[in-house]
Amino acid sequence: MKRTRVLVMLVVLLAISLTLFAQGQVDKAAVEVKVLAGVTGGKDDAENKLFEEAMEKGTGLNITWEKVPSGYDQVLMQKLGAGEQYDLIYLNQFQMYTLGKQGALMDLTDRIAASKVYAENVDKTELEKIQFNGKYYAGFNKLEVFPLVNVNKAITDKVGIDLSKLSTLDDYYQMLKKVKTHMEQTEGRKPYYPFFTYMPDIWDLQPWFSSVGLRRGVFIDANGKKFAPYVDPKAKVVWEWLAKLYREGLMDPTSFTGKTGDMRSKMWQSQDIVMDVDWAAWTGLYNNNARTAGTYPAKVNVVGLPGTKGPSGKYMLEQGGASLWAIPANAKNPDEAFKIIEHMATKEGALLLSAGIEGHDYNLKNGKIEYTEAGRAHAKDHGAPFPISKLFDLSVLGEMNPGVLESVSIGKRADVEVAPMGYANGELDARKYYDIMSKWMTECVMGKTTAEAAMKGAENELRTNKLID
Amino acid sequence: MNKSLGRQLKKYRIFYLMFLPVAVYFIIFTYYPFLRGLIMSFQENRLLGNRPFAGLANYRFVLKDSNFLAAVANSLIIGLWDMVLYFFFSLGFALILNELVHRTVKQTIQTIAYIPYLFSWAVIGGVWVLIFDLQGLVNQFLSIFGTEPIFFLATPDYARPLIIAMGVWRSMGYFALLFTVAIMNIEGQLYEAARIDGASRFMQIRKIILPSLIPTMKTIIVLLSIGVLTHFDEIYVMVNPANRRLISTLLLFVYETGILNFQTGTASAGATLVMAGTLLITGLMRKFIGYDKE
Numbered sequence: 001m002k003r004t005r006v007l008v009m010l011v012v013l014l015a016i017s018l019t020l021f022a023q024g025q026v027d028k029a030a031v032e033v034k035v036l037a038g039v040t041g042g043k044d045d046a047e048n049k050l051f052e053e054a055m056e057k058g059t060g061l062n063i064t065w066e067k068v069p070s071g072y073d074q075v076l077m078q079k080l081g082a083g084e085q086y087d088l089i090y091l092n093q094f095q096m097y098t099l100g101k102q103g104a105l106m107d108l109t110d111r112i113a114a115s116k117v118y119a120e121n122v123d124k125t126e127l128e129k130i131q132f133n134g135k136y137y138a139g140f141n142k143l144e145v146f147p148l149v150n151v152n153k154a155i156t157d158k159v160g161i162d163l164s165k166l167s168t169l170d171d172y173y174q175m176l177k178k179v180k181t182h183m184e185q186t187e188g189r190k191p192y193y194p195f196f197t198y199m200p201d202i203w204d205l206q207p208w209f210s211s212v213g214l215r216r217g218v219f220i221d222a223n224g225k226k227f228a229p230y231v232d233p234k235a236k237v238v239w240e241w242l243a244k245l246y247r248e249g250l251m252d253p254t255s256f257t258g259k260t261g262d263m264r265s266k267m268w269q270s271q272d273i274v275m276d277v278d279w280a281a282w283t284g285l286y287n288n289n290a291r292t293a294g295t296y297p298a299k300v301n302v303v304g305l306p307g308t309k310g311p312s313g314k315y316m317l318e319q320g321g322a323s324l325w326a327i328p329a330n331a332k333n334p335d336e337a338f339k340i341i342e343h344m345a346t347k348e349g350a351l352l353l354s355a356g357i358e359g360h361d362y363n364l365k366n367g368k369i370e371y372t373e374a375g376r377a378h379a380k381d382h383g384a385p386f387p388i389s390k391l392f393d394l395s396v397l398g399e400m401n402p403g404v405l406e407s408v409s410i411g412k413r414a415d416v417e418v419a420p421m422g423y424a425n426g427e428l429d430a431r432k433y434y435d436i437m438s439k440w441m442t443e444c445v446m447g448k449t450t451a452e453a454a455m456k457g458a459e460n461e462l463r464t465n466k467l468i469d
Numbered sequence: 470m471n472k473s474l475g476r477q478l479k480k481y482r483i484f485y486l487m488f489l490p491v492a493v494y495f496i497i498f499t500y501y502p503f504l505r506g507l508i509m510s511f512q513e514n515r516l517l518g519n520r521p522f523a524g525l526a527n528y529r530f531v532l533k534d535s536n537f538l539a540a541v542a543n544s545l546i547i548g549l550w551d552m553v554l555y556f557f558f559s560l561g562f563a564l565i566l567n568e569l570v571h572r573t574v575k576q577t578i579q580t581i582a583y584i585p586y587l588f589s590w591a592v593i594g595g596v597w598v599l600i601f602d603l604q605g606l607v608n609q610f611l612s613i614f615g616t617e618p619i620f621f622l623a624t625p626d627y628a629r630p631l632i633i634a635m636g637v638w639r640s641m642g643y644f645a646l647l648f649t650v651a652i653m654n655i656e657g658q659l660y661e662a663a664r665i666d667g668a669s670r671f672m673q674i675r676k677i678i679l680p681s682l683i684p685t686m687k688t689i690i691v692l693l694s695i696g697v698l699t700h701f702d703e704i705y706v707m708v709n710p711a712n713r714r715l716i717s718t719l720l721l722f723v724y725e726t727g728i729l730n731f732q733t734g735t736a737s738a739g740a741t742l743v744m745a746g747t748l749l750i751t752g753l754m755r756k757f758i759g760y761d762k763e
Contacts, residue, residue, distance in 0.1 A: 073728060077733075081516055083517075099516060099517075102514060103518060104518065200709060253623065256622075256623040329517050329518055330518065431730055432536075435725075439713050442623075442710040442711045443711075446623065465534075
């Protein structure tokens with residue numbers, strides 16, 4: 001009788017504990033992790049739902065993946081400002097500094113230091129680049145590549161130019177001149193402006209400033225003083241070179257008014273330009289687009305070049321500002337949110353953020369990826385064409401776009417230095433810096449003022465606005 | 470007084486009830502955000518959590534900012550020119566339209582002039598790029614005479630005139646429509662009497678139409694003065710590094726500071742100053758034109 005009573009009690013206890021365990025599981029799964037995403041996710045609502053499910057499967061969490069189709073910065077500001085709570089938000093490096101300073105982001109230093117996933121998958125040098133006052137306020141969305149010089153070899157071949165020999169400003173000037181003459185006199189495309197550079201954020205100029213060993217942005221010297229290399233007297237020669245290109249009709253005038261999209265279509269669609277400075281990934285995209293249009297490689301065969309060699313014998317390229325994931329200070333589920341950050345840094349997460357969703361973007365056949373029509377249209381990019389995980393082998397994605405691997409590998413060369421722009425330890429108001437610099441230096445490039453006067457004007461305004469000391 | 474108010478409320482309760490949803494709408498979507506913005510302008514720049522009181526720091530910062538001061542000048546120049554040109558062009562257009570006898574022709578021209586008002590600024594920006602780009606319609610036309618192409622979109626001398634002309638082109642039809650409606654409401658007997666007295670058509674315009682349009686003119690002037698400092702969309706679609714210095718306006722400053730840089734306190738201070746400036750300009754204009762007089 002006593003034994004039966006004990007047995008009954010044990011059964012009851014087991015039943016209760018099982019119920020509680022199950023309840024716990026349900027509660028855990030019921031936690032809704034809210035994510036506000038910019039570029040990462042599905043390409044449309046239907047695919048975003050599948051992306052959300054794949055992320056749930058990968059993390060074991062209940063996730064709401066809200067992807068903003070356009071105007072992300074505005075939506076982010078409005079939603080956070082209105083007090084809406086998210087567990088994870090997508091943001092860029094500049095926004096991380098701004099929100100980090102405002103105390104709007106959770107300090108992730110301890111979590112990142114304790115993360116096995118991050119220790120195994122993320123390069124320490126990459127991590128150092130997003131440190132702010134010795135702390136981490138975000139994790140990675142992807143590995144940032146860099147813009148480099150993209151040249152349409154199909155055109156330069158016609159005028160017999162050996163691209164491997166271009167390493168000085170004058171080399172590039174001579175090349176552009178020859179191309180202009182050929183296109184205008186032999187092919188009858190007058191006026192032909194062979195070079196486009198997007199001036200509004202003085203974004204694409206790093207390969208040229210490499211020739212004088214200067215970098216974009218604001219840096220802090222050994223005495224703690226902030227300085228802007230692009231207004232250093234050494235920069236004058238590059239500004240004068242750009243002004244010469246404009247004066248002689250080698251630079252497309254719409255560089256001042258056009259958008260990046262205009263530049264890109266001029267490169268691969270109409271071949272209205274022969275050279276620009278664009279992301280390494282775009283070397284492949286130019287060629288892939290041309291292949292779809294049937295013009296690759298006869299009319300369009302874009303190759304990446306490192307630009308100009310600096311005084312130290314190295315080529316200096318600029319790494320793109322990091323695209324990141326941060327946990328807002330008012331997040332309800334920071335543990336779960338960090339689990340998603342970690343998942344995106346794994347090989348599995350890398351596959352999702354690049355190739356996309358299995359069964360929708362691709363299918364596995366004998367362990368190899370076979371893309372569906374949707375997958376091919378999405379060009380191996382669901383937020384991270386180059387994932388942050390160093391363990392992720394890009395070759396599993398299958399054949400890459402023509403020329404892209406060669407462009408990316410330029411960044412790994414011993415004579416190439418890839419580094420981000422100067423953020424002055426997160427103190428730089430990047431928007432103001434772009435506006436001031438582009439405003440003054442456009443006047444110089446368009447020949448309305450001398451390089452010296454424009455640099456002085458920009459320097460004074462940077463100082464008045466306390467961007468430099 | 471209170472009794473009388475109570476009686477009034479009781480008597481017209483059905484109308485007040487009908488007005489209630491509108492009042493609630495404005496309270497929620499206009500006055501509450503405005504109040505929040507006003508409070509934010511006295512707080513530190515923080516997007517989340519507590520925002521400590523910052524006193525007048527944001528206002529001091531904005532009023533010392535050279536970009537803000539340049540934006541004030543640009544806004545006033547562009548806004549006032551727009552105001553004057555919108556007014557006279559639309560009035561002139563409405564008067565000319567009124568002289569057209571053929572009904573179909575009149576309606577067609579009116580519709581064509583009104584259509585740009587229905588376009589978004591993004592579309593208008595695209596149209597103007599097509600017209601004024603280096604290889605745009607104007608330069609193609611000029612090339613017939615062997616003229617060198619003019620880079621209208623990036624030449625500072627053309628920056629403000631282009632923006633102002635863009636606004637006039639878009640809105641002239643709309644304001645002309647307001648004038649046209651007012652002209653149509655003029656009693657036909659007045660023209661009849663004038664004709665009997667031997668008044669010429671020009672005399673009729675001067676002595677009948679223009680005086681009859683004064684109330685409409687006052688309304689349009691007040692409407693236009695409200696818009697002097699609030700130019701944004703056309704600037705946003707046309708701004709580039711070559712023209713930024715001359716066309717960057719107050720609302721662009723607020724947008725770039727608040728939205729792009731997350732400096733909500735600073736941007737709110739800027740927006741409050743725009744609001745105060747608009748009230749001031751509108752108040753002065755009302756006084757100047759005697760808006761509240763019969």
